[in-house]
Every structure is written in C-alpha cells, then in structure tokens.
Amino acid sequence: MKIGVIGIKGAWSSEQLAKAVADKTCQEKLLFEMQNLRLDLPSGKAMIEGHDLSTFDALIIKKIGKQYSPDLLDRLEILRLLEGRGVKIFSSPCSILRVLDRLTCTISLQLGDIPMPPTTITEDVNHALAAVEEYGEAVFKPLYSTKARGMFVLKPGPDARKTIEEYSKEYKTMYIQKTIDLKDSDLGIVFLGGKYLTTYARCKTTDSWNTTTVNGGRYAPVDPPQEIIDLAQKAQAIFNLDFTCVDVAITDDGPFIFEVSAFGGFRGLLNARGIDAASLYVDFVIKKVQ
Structure with a gap:
C-alpha cells in the first residue's frame, strides 16, 4: 500500500499526517508540495520527487498550498484528473473545490x-456601504483566506466609503458579513x-x-x-x-x-x-x- 500526503513541508499538521502514514504503512515519509509536480496529460503521469502519483493507492490532502488563492483551484483540478483515473483521494478534490x-x-x-450571519455579496461600493450601515458593524472577508487573514471590521462613519473603495481595488467581489x-x-x-x-x-x-x-x-x-x-x-x-x-x-x-x-x-x-x-x-x- 502506497499512500502520499499533499501538504506543506515543515508545517506541523502536514508533517504529523505524513509521519502517521509512514508509521502505519511501514513506508518512507511521502509528503509532497503541489508546486513541485508535473502532470503529463498524454501518459497521465504525475511526477514529483521521483515518484509518479498516478501509481499510488491513495493520496491525502492536508494543505493544497501555503496561501489561499484562486491558484489552488488549478492544483485541485490536477488532482481531480488523478482521482478520475483511479487514485483514491481524501478528501475528494471535487468536495474541496466547493469549500x-x-x-x-x-x-x-x-x-x-x-443558518449563517447576515451576509452581503457585491461588487458595488454603494451597496457595500449600505450593508455596513444596515448591519451597524460588518466584517469584510476575502474569498480566499484562513484564520481571519485579510479580514477587517468596519463601522458606519465618514471614512467608511473611502475604506471600501480602497478595499474594492484589491477584492472586486466583496463578501460582507454582519458582526456577530x-x-x-x-x-x-x-x-x-x-x-x-x-x-x-x-x-x-x-x-x-x-x-x-x-x-x-x-x-x-x-x-x-x-x-x-x-x-x-x-x-x-x-x-x-x-x-x-x-x-x-x-x-x-x-x-x-x-x-x-x-x-x-x-x-x-x-x-x-x-x-x-x-x-x-x-x-x-x-x-x-x-
């Protein structure tokens, strides 16, 4: 049985998972980072550090990258091909794509x-400002982030519009949630x-x-x-x-x-x-x- 872990080398949770796999399967520790992979579509081979992931019995995804971004969706698509060709992947790339x-x-x-907190999705600064005024206080959340990175709290006030305008330059689609x-x-x-x-x-x-x-x-x-x-x-x-x-x-x-x-x-x-x-x-x- 050959099981690999997709994660981040040196990261505590990824290393813990890779060590547990090695201990329970009596194999070497197989922890891979997606940026080091080459997928060859004609052959279906997925080469990384001398291993072909397409020949593995299973892969476990702990982390798909160091920073959350739309680039991670492309990495999941690569793994989706491997899954479609018979490699068992936990959790399924299709499931992870949805969260x-x-x-x-x-x-x-x-x-x-x-049930979720009241939430507004908009690209329009006026609508965003209206949401902040309606909620009394709101959290702006990037679509790709974890552990509250990139998030901030905004209250109605004279500088609110300017803050939203600056934010919208970086995040076109604004995810705005009432503070709970x-x-x-x-x-x-x-x-x-x-x-x-x-x-x-x-x-x-x-x-x-x-x-x-x-x-x-x-x-x-x-x-x-x-x-x-x-x-x-x-x-x-x-x-x-x-x-x-x-x-x-x-x-x-x-x-x-x-x-x-x-x-x-x-x-x-x-x-x-x-x-x-x-x-x-x-x-x-x-x-x-x-």
Missing part, C-alpha cells in the same frame, strides 16, 4: 438551509467520514474581534448540545468531505455556521481533547483503501 472559495461554500450552505457577538468563543465541530468525532472551542484571550489562535485565541474542550451537533452534521453532509471541521457560533439569535473547512482541526483536537487526528484519519484511509 475552498468562501463564496462557493456560503452559497452551498444557503441552498442547504443552513461570539460571547468570547466559537466552536470547531469535527467529523471523520461523515461521523461526529468531537468538539473544541476557540476562546478569545485578547480584545480581538475574532477567536483565531493567530490573534491570541486558545483551544478548550466543550460538549455542545445534540441539536448543535445535528446542525453541524447537516452542514458538513452537503460537501461529502472525509475530514472536516464546522465553525459554529452560539448567539442570542441562535446558532450560526460560519464555514465548513476541508483542512482544519488537527491542532485544536490535540490541544483541547488530546486526540491524535492524524492517526485516526490514516486509520480511516487505510480501511477505505484495503
């Missing part, structure tokens, strides 16, 4: 009748193979508007009520991901889903719950491949 772009993920959740009172924490509800695994919380320790660990958040164990787990289960089922974390906020207006992630959860599971997600994920993959 990588924040707008695509949001539209799928909305069509699935999943997180009550100092939100939840990461984790699923493996579509089955509930556990939940952890991201708790604010600073005055940041978000709970990400990049901005000082810390992980903590939490056991949400069954109706919250059921809601997260419904949200993740839309995408058919093999491993996923659903971000949920519990508010006075009820629960809201922020996003469904194809890559998150390893660090939170270990720090908050003592769970080795990499090991469990590899066990799941091996069972599927056998």
Whole structure:
C-alpha cells in the first residue's frame, strides 16, 4: 500500500499526517508540495520527487498550498484528473473545490438551509456601504483566506466609503458579513467520514474581534448540545468531505455556521481533547483503501 500526503513541508499538521502514514504503512515519509509536480496529460503521469502519483493507492490532502488563492483551484483540478483515473483521494478534490472559495461554500450552505450571519455579496461600493450601515458593524472577508487573514471590521462613519473603495481595488467581489457577538468563543465541530468525532472551542484571550489562535485565541474542550451537533452534521453532509471541521457560533439569535473547512482541526483536537487526528484519519484511509 502506497499512500502520499499533499501538504506543506515543515508545517506541523502536514508533517504529523505524513509521519502517521509512514508509521502505519511501514513506508518512507511521502509528503509532497503541489508546486513541485508535473502532470503529463498524454501518459497521465504525475511526477514529483521521483515518484509518479498516478501509481499510488491513495493520496491525502492536508494543505493544497501555503496561501489561499484562486491558484489552488488549478492544483485541485490536477488532482481531480488523478482521482478520475483511479487514485483514491481524501478528501475528494471535487468536495474541496466547493469549500475552498468562501463564496462557493456560503452559497452551498444557503441552498442547504443552513443558518449563517447576515451576509452581503457585491461588487458595488454603494451597496457595500449600505450593508455596513444596515448591519451597524460588518466584517469584510476575502474569498480566499484562513484564520481571519485579510479580514477587517468596519463601522458606519465618514471614512467608511473611502475604506471600501480602497478595499474594492484589491477584492472586486466583496463578501460582507454582519458582526456577530461570539460571547468570547466559537466552536470547531469535527467529523471523520461523515461521523461526529468531537468538539473544541476557540476562546478569545485578547480584545480581538475574532477567536483565531493567530490573534491570541486558545483551544478548550466543550460538549455542545445534540441539536448543535445535528446542525453541524447537516452542514458538513452537503460537501461529502472525509475530514472536516464546522465553525459554529452560539448567539442570542441562535446558532450560526460560519464555514465548513476541508483542512482544519488537527491542532485544536490535540490541544483541547488530546486526540491524535492524524492517526485516526490514516486509520480511516487505510480501511477505505484495503
């Protein structure tokens, strides 16, 4: 059995996953970065570091690149060809394509009748300004980002239009979401193979508007009520991901889903719950491949 990991060399979660694969399959550690791959369409070979990924039994995608951008969609298309020609890939590139772009993920959740914070999508500065005034305070979110990178909070005011005009020069399609009172924490509800695994919380320790660990958040164990787990289960089922974390906020207006992630959860599971997600994920993959 030959299983490779698509990830980032030196990154903690990618290295953990590659090591777990090596330990459980008694093979060398096979961790690859997509920018080093050559896909040859006539032969179907996908060569990287002397290996042909088209001959592997399976590939596990942990990270598709260091920075979120539309370029990652092209990398997923390369992997989609390998999957179409028989390589088992976890999660399927087609599934990841539907969550990588924040707008695509949001539209799928909305069509699935999943509660989300009030959100505006527009290319028009006037509409964007109207949304900020309607919401009272709003978060502008790039379509490709993680851990709140590139996001900022904006309130109505004399400089709001200018701020939006400058932002729209870099981000043509603006994703604007009403600021939600997180009550100092939100939840990461984790699923493996579509089955509930556990939940952890991201708790604010600073005055940041978000709970990400990049901005000082810390992980903590939490056991949400069954109706919250059921809601997260419904949200993740839309995408058919093999491993996923659903971000949920519990508010006075009820629960809201922020996003469904194809890559998150390893660090939170270990720090908050003592769970080795990499090991469990590899066990799941091996069972599927056998």
